[in-house]
Amino acid sequence: MLASLNFVERFITLPKVTQNININSKNISTTQYDLEKIAPLLTRQGFEVDSIQVWGAGLETVVVGYIEKIEPHPTAGKLQICQVNVGEATLRQIVCGAPNARADIYVAVALPSTKLPNGLEIKPSKIRDAESNGMLCARDELGLPTNKEIDGDGIWELDIDSQGGVPRKILENKIGYPIFYALNMTDTLLELSVTPNRPDMLCHEGVARELMAGFTYAKITFIKKKDAEFAAQVTLTEENIKADAIKNSRAKCGEISFTCENHLNIPAFFVLIDSIEVKPSPAWLRNQLEALGQNSINNIVDTSNYVLLAYGQPNHAFDLEKLSSQNPKEKQLILRNAKAGEKFIGLDSKERSLYEADEIVADIEGAQAILGVLGGEHSKVSSQSKKIVVEFANPNAVSVRRTSRRHGRQTDASFLFEKGVDVQKRYKAALEFFALISAESKNKPHYCSTIHSVNAQKKPMIVTQFNANEIEFNSHDQEKVLGANIIPYKDQLEIIESLGFTLKNESESKTKATVPSWRSQDIAGNADLVEEFIRIAGIDLVPSASFQSQAIVSHDDPQFAFNEKISSRCSALGYNEVISLHFMRADDHAKLSLNSINSLGEPVALINPIIGDEPLMHTTLIPDLLRKVSRNISYGIKSGQLFHSCRTFQNRDANGERIFNSNGESIGLHNELTYKLDNTLEYHYTHGYAYTKEESQTGRPVETPRLAGICFGNKSEKTWQNSAETLWSLHDIMAHVQEISRSVGVEISFARISDIENNSEFQFHPIAKALHPGRRVSFYIKDENNKSVSLGWAGELHPNTMRNFEIEVPCYVFELNIAILMHKTMLPKEVTQRVTNAQKFPTITRDFAFLLDEKITGKDLNDVVLNSIKDIIKSEVPAVLNSIKIFDIYRGKGMPENKKSVAFQISLEPTERTFTEKDILKLTKSIINNVTEKFNAELRGV
CATH class of the missing domain: 3.30.70.380 (Ferrodoxin-fold anticodon-binding domain)
Incomplete structure (x- = not known):
């Protein structure tokens, strides 16, 4: 969560400190937030401050200037020589080529020694023989978002309100002052780590509430601002909107009648507003949004974003007149699932093919928005819009998350819906939306009505009744939960009340606490209330105590112990362990020159992958290792040894039955099902280790533990002791594998492999094509019937494979099926010991x-x-x-x-x-x- 302290201060006052800075020979007194009181308090209350950014930091030498006069450059037609007042004794001459540069405007002047965000350092210079002592800046040159429709292509004119400016009367007294201070644009941004159970902290009202509780207990003075909300400035009320939403399934906005069909069975209501005035947002709103990384579009879109950032309430405005219909005076939106392959152009101007599982907002012609994720280009609000319909739906969190990941687009709205919005505050958000656009418009917009959506049975799909959770809290709960009396009961109640809970005292030692709507997801009982007041007071106040319980020692899992033994041996051989997720990319088989994506077993395809470009559960550990080698090389580490011990997965159970029939169709996996993996190879599902072979393994993907290692670069570097580098060889890695197998009491044998099937001289292996033809080998062990079983392989990477993974140094790799080694060690056998006791005679x-x-x-x-x-x-x-x-x-x-x-x-x-x-x-x-x-x-x- 990126929290702007300027934004938080719209709700409460924050502690500040005064500092003096000297810029351009001016001693300027500035007021900044007292972070020593704010940041530690948030961290103590459970929201770690990961980083602190100051908007405008490093640009103190960009000052307010005033162009006194201007004349053409004598030798360059497109350049002009400006005489600029920056508060010095004499005017500063600056050469500028901006088309809007002219006399009598206030501008942003970067003085010499300024280093701009794009890396350009301003120095005195000559431009076509004319002295230039500074630079007149455009907004984008200062790292500020730029809207070409509002800002144009020229320099920043500071008195234009739509560009974030201020009135000329103020600028007259700010000449020579740092521009971020003069325009009141300085802001402090805190990146907060918010736990999944606290979606209420994903908005600035939530951060303000949390700070109020902390300030109250810490006795830090603050004022809760009554004018934080715009609702007080209009006659419309939250109750009016709620009453209309309950009553109306149809309403008129001017001459247009509007309804909504709901095929998704989710609560939704729509606010109709007429006579809107679409224009650039005022300076304060634009600056506030841009500090948080939002682009300012227009007052309607910016208001939508403001309501989201202020109250955590996603919404979307459609241009009512742009919605397609058979009758121009009858408009309708439909909440439904998309049709497979249906096209949609989003606000980012990208065309997407939709899936049947996607939930959308549509008119009669097609999708106008992906519900909870992204609005559409066709019905967006523009400067010509006069009537809008604002959607306040409550989509299913899981559906939004899956849709967002499917399309690789996570927005602020989708993130909030995934975590959970406060549905009880949706009506308040609708009122704030209307109130804000009214406050910033000369010609006041007209509220038409609010309607609910209806399902196929014409039943209203809306929620207006919300159950409040009451918890009985008494003075003994503290000791029961924490094991000690830490703060008085009165202080406990004050903290809980400051967090927004409504208290009703039943006696001196018993109180009923009503959970506020924004905490309904995570507050369930007395222990939760104890947690609330102790995190505000400080968890360090809880005394330590010895654990009074009988210790129960569990025996190690033999499989875990086996893997640990092998991993320890790898470490002793010089390898460094890597840890990764269980995923691979759809093109990894092609990068390894495999004939099929199923060459090493059919992978399990994920419907909703955590990482967008890794949609498969891995069947081999090699691609991930090679990517890590490539990354190490890019960081300047040219040689080393890595290993990975991890499970791999196949879309087969222990009996060979396919688990998921619709497996990876979107990436073409179903086209490869004719490929038959040789059952003598270590990648065949029969060689998988179905953990403990429990009955439930039937119908579950086979999980096979594997060990992969890689030696890259030089074995030893050139030093004063070594006249030349020593390279890794195939014999090195073969010896490593032999040592690993011997560490668990297993002897292995070797055989050369080939990438040609039916080769009479060598054994075929699908991975062979990824390896150097003369430096590749497979490993075998004997089973209980004295028959050779394929254990794994090793070899030097083929140059083509190295290019595919962007590796430029020689690499030797191996991969073993640990399940086969486990099975071998469980068989009765005679273990030949090489050394049985202490050595008595010289070797x-x-x-x-x-x-x-x-x-x-x-x-x-x-x-x-x-x-x-x-x-x-x-x-x-x-x-x-x-x-x-x-x-x-x-x-x-x-x-x-x-x-x-x-x-x-x-x-x-x-x-x-x-x-x-x-x-x-x-x-x-x-x-x-x-x-x-x-x-x-x-x-x-x-």
Whole structure:
């Protein structure tokens, strides 16, 4: 909530402090709000002040000037030389090219040293040989919203009221003063964090009420302003509007008769006003709206926005005469659901295709507004409008939220409807609307009548009776809820009353409190009233107390513990964990070069996505990780390691049945349903982990925990110790995956993958096309039947994939199906321990280098070395094999064609005695003989 203190001060006076500033050799005394009394008070009461902005800050050297005389520039036809009075001893010469620059007008002058919001710094200069000492500014050059119809294309004329100006008599005495002070435009804006249960704080009247309660308790002097409302200036009353709304289903506005059909069964009434005068808003209203980020349009639209910001009451005005009808003297609006594909042009001039679930306000030809969200271009109020109908409907909050998200357009009105408006105050809002346009019009508008809408059975759709909630509050409630007596009962009642509750004393210790309409959503009982007075008094007054209860220790969820163990291992390997929402974009499959959006399982499409461009529940964690890498790189972090442990989702249950038949039709998902995912792959729904396999899993999307990691950039950077950077390799990431699986007692095997189906040499995998052809691999484990099960994959990103995700450094990625690992660890098995107890004998390592054929893989070499020594270390030379690590692969100069040099190291730990030279010779000889024989290899060094 962005709260303007100028706006709040329309309801109550606020504490102020006086400050002196020196501008243009003038000592100016200014009055500013005492934020030390206001901001901490709001924060203490539960509304944290996230930021404070001062409107006009930094523009103190933009001052009021008066053009005394003007003459053409001698060498430039479009320029003029202005002699401007800015309150100095001599006139200041300024060159200006604005078409409306002329003598005898008051203007905004940016003095030298001023830095404008667009970054331009004003300095003395020569423009076509003419000295220029400043700049005459237009509104937009000062960061102010500009309406071309009102402001034109020239400089800001300060005495024009429609441009936010003030009378010339005032400006005469303000020459040389900072313009925001001279025009009374300075404002302080507080960005408040408002909790979901307090929609009453989404308007300035609500903020004023909250401050009144705080000031009352803190003994800060204030005055509640009686003239805050314009209703006192007209003879029309709230009761008149309510009576008309109850009585009338049809009314005349001039010669036009108006009715409304309601097919949505929601309360709604409409106010008819004739003889309006559409014109620019007065300066005070324009400045007030623009400080809050609103564009000033005209007095009618601005009044609508004022009522919304002041009282939290959304409304919309239609030009009655622009509504389409068969009879020009019979006009009608219809509240209904849109037709699929129906077109609508909003006030933002964008054409939208509507959905059947959208609720709209329509005439006989089509939609004139998306109810509660956005008005329409066709029936908007313009300078020619004479008759208007103002809609006050109460749409369903859920419907408004879904419609707003569907169209990616959240307005102030839709936000308020989502949170909940005070429907009891709708009639007051209608009165304020009429009263404000009356107060600012010379020719007073004519109130015609108010009507209710009717449903198909001709039943009035209107609410006029509101139940008030009464709570019996007594002096013992404080101790019951807070455990202590903190403030006297009398003070409690004063605070509650200051918040707008009506009190009726029944005895010295018992009172009935009537909940005000704006708090009806969150105040239900005595505990709520205690919360009200203690947050005003200060939650820090509640004494601390030890928790008196028997502690109950619950065992950890084994699945959670399993994921934590894997995550800890990733962290130990140097990865940093990321946390994200469970969503992906509709084009992520294309960016990964997948054949279909269902290549990794059919995703679940969201009807109402939280993030507009991420409409799918993710089936893979890779796209989100890659976007995070791209963002890190854009922030200057060129290398690193990230991992994400998270569930993925498919539109299948544990039995393979589709859950949502109408799934993602709007993004073309239904066109892909013919794609069949191979059931041997780790992405198939049969490999999902339906948590605890409870019966309720039937009919629910399969949820599969996955682990994805990425290494990007350099493994190590160039330093004084390293002559060059070290790059990541596929072997690094394969080793990481191996370590992760070993951390849960599982051994894995490797195989190369291909992006070509029915490949006789390699296993097909849909993700393979996203990876470099020569640097991609899949992982397998053995199931209870000793059959290989696909666990996941790893590889270097293909250059096309890197371009799609805007990544410019090499990346190696992996993704594992953790459900398969979980299942494997639950099977009965013998776990081979590499080290069983404390090490007693020294570890020995030996390095080998062989010349091998290019087609020999690391897995092939690993298997042969392991087989060559496993019998020896089991019986003849008792030992544990710690590792077989490839530490160098060389191709290039000096290597025969299709050959490579592979160097690896073995690490062995004796278990019964220290190795002798004879033991070591036996092991090395066995390795050399087996490798040279199996691969026709050549030993290069030992």
